Amino acid sequence: xxxxxxxxxxxxxxxxxxxxxxxxxxxxxxxxxxxxxxxxxxxxxxxxxxxxxxxxxxxxxxxxxxxxxxxxxxxxxxxxxxxxxxxxxxxxxxxxxxxxxxxxxxxxxxxxxxxxxxxxxxxxxxxxxxxxxxxxxxxxxxxxxxxxxxxxxxxxxxxxxxxxxxxxxxxxxxxxxxxxxxxxxxxxxxxxxxxxxxxxxxxxxxxxxxxxxxxxxxxxxxxxxxxxxxxxxxxxxxxxxxxxxxxxxxxxxxxxxxxxxxxxxxxxxxxxxxxx
Numbered sequence: 010x011x012x013x014x015x016x017x018x019x020x021x022x023x024x025x026x027x028x029x030x031x032x033x034x035x036x037x038x039x040x041x042x043x044x045x046x047x048x049x050x051x052x053x054x055x056x057x058x059x060x061x062x063x064x065x066x067x068x069x070x071x072x073x074x075x076x077x078x079x080x081x082x083x084x085x086x087x088x089x090x091x092x093x094x095x096x097x098x099x100x101x102x103x104x105x106x107x108x109x110x111x112x113x114x115x116x117x118x119x120x121x122x123x124x125x126x127x128x129x130x131x132x133x134x135x136x137x138x139x140x141x142x143x144x145x146x147x148x149x150x151x152x153x154x155x156x157x158x159x160x161x162x163x164x165x166x167x168x169x170x171x172x173x174x175x176x177x178x179x180x181x182x183x184x185x186x187x188x189x190x191x192x193x194x195x196x197x198x199x200x201x202x203x204x205x206x207x208x209x210x211x212x213x214x215x216x217x218x219x220x221x222x223x224x225x226x227x228x229x230x231x232x233x234x235x236x237x238x239x240x241x242x243x244x245x246x247x248x249x250x251x252x253x254x255x256x257x258x259x260x261x262x263x264x265x266x267x268x269x270x271x272x273x274x275x276x277x278x279x280x281x282x283x284x285x
Contacts, residue, residue, distance in 0.1 A: 024084075027065070027088060029067065030087070032065075033061075036094075036095040036098050036099060037099065039060075039061045040054065040058050040095070041057075042057060043099060044099060044101065044104055045100070045101040046103060046104070046126075048160075049160045049161075049163035049166075050163075052163065054099065054100075055123075058095070058096070058099065061095070062092070067088065070088060070092050070114075070115045071092070071116055072116060073116035089114055089115050093112075093118055096115065096119065097118075107125060108122055126167055126168075127167075127168060130169060134165060137161055137165045137168070137170065138165065138170065141158065141180060144158055144161065144180075145184040145185075146185055150216070151215075151216040152209075154181075154184070155209045159177070174204060175202055178202060178203060178204070181208055181209070182194075182196060182208070185212075192215060193212065193215070196211065
């Protein structure tokens with residue numbers, strides 16, 4: 010009786026590819042921003058890109074802390090090339106042309122782009138601060154005006170001259186024309202102070218109300234509605250603001266107490282004359 014000898018497999022399993030190779034087919038779905046000099050989007054772009062990198066624990070490729078174990082470390086070089094491709098796919102041609110020929114790794118590319126947006130930052134910060142302080146609404150729509158100041162604040166943040174939320178709100182209110190300041194002055198005294206988004210929403214509501222008045226459409230008290238729209242208390246006697254409740258009471262025949270008493274007196278006089 011012959012014995013079966015075990016068969017030893019000579020096959021060797023190939024290493025599993027890194028998730029970054031198999032998961033990301035289109036980096037623009039994860040970083041849907043094209044970095045450029047014409048938009049205040051460096052901080053937004055870099056934050057989204059870092060979130061993507063951290064998902065796969067590849068931060069060392071950007072900081073320079075990760076290096077190949079040898080000249081034959083194929084996976085490291087492949088990952089580094091992959092990250093460089095991600096970066097170059099999410100910047101515009103102008104930025105790409107300035108950094109492509111001077112960098113050889115993802116960390117060099119990342120640092121070079123950072124420097125591009127932070128060169129001469131002291132002078133740029135002063136220029137942006139001047140623009141921020143002197144911007145007024147003028148003929149801009151309310152949405153465009155608020156976005157302009159938001160962009161200037163974001164550009165300032167890109168050069169480490171951070172504009173606080175409260176500073177942004179105060180500048181938005183300060184740049185309004187005189188005829189709007191009286192209707193929005195209460196926003197400066199709210200506790201806690203309104204956020205930029207709350208202020209923007211209140212101003213857009215006011216702009217819409219003024220447009221409605223211009224076309225003859227009926228609107229309520231604009232100051233009261235603006236206050237309620239910004240998160241303030243909307244309580245109180247509704248009759249102060251043109252409520253239709255009084256009109257409904259009159260049409261039902263009940264009327265006011267004075268009118269009821271007057272009607273009763275007239276009825277009594279008529280009945281007395283009839284008996285005589």
